[in-house]
Amino acid sequence: MVLLNNSTDVAVLVDGLDHVEGIAWGLDGYCYAGGEAGQIYRVDVNRGVATQIADTGGFILGLALDANHNIYACDTGNRAVMKITPDGSASKYATGAPHEPFYTPNYPAFDAEGNLYVCDSGNWKSDDGKIFKIKPNGDSEVWTQDLCEFPNGLCVGPNGNSLFVAMSLNPPRVAEIQILPDGSAGNMRTVVELPDAVPDGVAFDTDGNLYIACYRPDRIYRFSSVGKLEVLADDFEGTLIAAPTNIAFCGANRDILLSANLGRWHITRYETGAKGIALHYPDLG
Numbered sequence: 001m002v003l004l005n006n007s008t009d010v011a012v013l014v015d016g017l018d019h020v021e022g023i024a025w026g027l028d029g030y031c032y033a034g035g036e037a038g039q040i041y042r043v044d045v046n047r048g049v050a051t052q053i054a055d056t057g058g059f060i061l062g063l064a065l066d067a068n069h070n071i072y073a074c075d076t077g078n079r080a081v082m083k084i085t086p087d088g089s090a091s092k093y094a095t096g097a098p099h100e101p102f103y104t105p106n107y108p109a110f111d112a113e114g115n116l117y118v119c120d121s122g123n124w125k126s127d128d129g130k131i132f133k134i135k136p137n138g139d140s141e142v143w144t145q146d147l148c149e150f151p152n153g154l155c156v157g158p159n160g161n162s163l164f165v166a167m168s169l170n171p172p173r174v175a176e177i178q179i180l181p182d183g184s185a186g187n188m189r190t191v192v193e194l195p196d197a198v199p200d201g202v203a204f205d206t207d208g209n210l211y212i213a214c215y216r217p218d219r220i221y222r223f224s225s226v227g228k229l230e231v232l233a234d235d236f237e238g239t240l241i242a243a244p245t246n247i248a249f250c251g252a253n254r255d256i257l258l259s260a261n262l263g264r265w266h267i268t269r270y271e272t273g274a275k276g277i278a279l280h281y282p283d284l285g
Contacts, residue, residue, distance in 0.1 A: 019265065020267060023247065024062075027069065053084075061105070097132060110281065131151060162186075174199060194229075214244065218238045220232040254276040
């Protein structure tokens with residue numbers, strides 16, 4: 001195990017899960033994660049205890065939550081964004097856009113208006129990915145096909161008017177795309193390239209630093225607000241950090257960074273001394 005300046009404590013938060021990929025923080029004070037057989041887990045971060053609360057029968061990737069504690073889970077098995085209510089009931093929230101169904105729905109994120117942006121990764125190395133936009137009234141559209149090289153995790157940026165997308169291929173990088181005043185997709189730029197890596201998840205702290213989880217190698221990067229890329233944590237053994245995918249700042253103060261580990265059975269906890277930016281939790285009724 002290699003840790004940046006020995007300043008980041010890394011530990012297993014909870015074990016015994018089924019190859020979780022998605023992870024998100026809820027306003028009810030719990031972390032949520034999803035398993036490869038459709039499990040939805042509610043995780044008590046303080047106690048390090050996970051409880052399965054639902055099962056979609058699919059394969060859960062990224063997650064987002066609303067103000068009423070409903071979970072919106074990208075489910076590649078069902079090729080849908082599934083809505084899971086607090087009592088564990090699951091239904092299809094979105095299946096794509098008219099005449100353009102989801103193929104590999106991978107990660108969702110809400111903006112301040114309640115629009116849900118969904119990365120559809122497409123096929124590996126086929127450059128057929130796209131980003132969908134699901135409006136609060138349920139109307140859906142393909143928002144952009146310009147970021148087509150396996151778009152993976154995404155997040156709304158600190159200023160709220162752009163998306164940051166982990167692009168796993170051609171080249172591996174994080175891209176930023178503007179959300180224009182009329183809601184359409186605007187200009188794109190490459191934020192940082194990550195050679196010989198497969199970036200998967202992204203999250204910001206309140207100082208403007210961008211955290212990037214890589215499915216390969218087993219590594220978490222931090223890209224500073226002044227443009228410096230550094231390794232936050234790296235595990236050449238692939239045990240404590242094992243194919244980290246999605247990441248989220250959790251806890252009552254959003255000061256606990258967690259990563260899912262698709263390669264194993266646990267969630268990893270990182271004590272970084274940072275606080276994550278506040279996410280958007282819309283009240284959709």
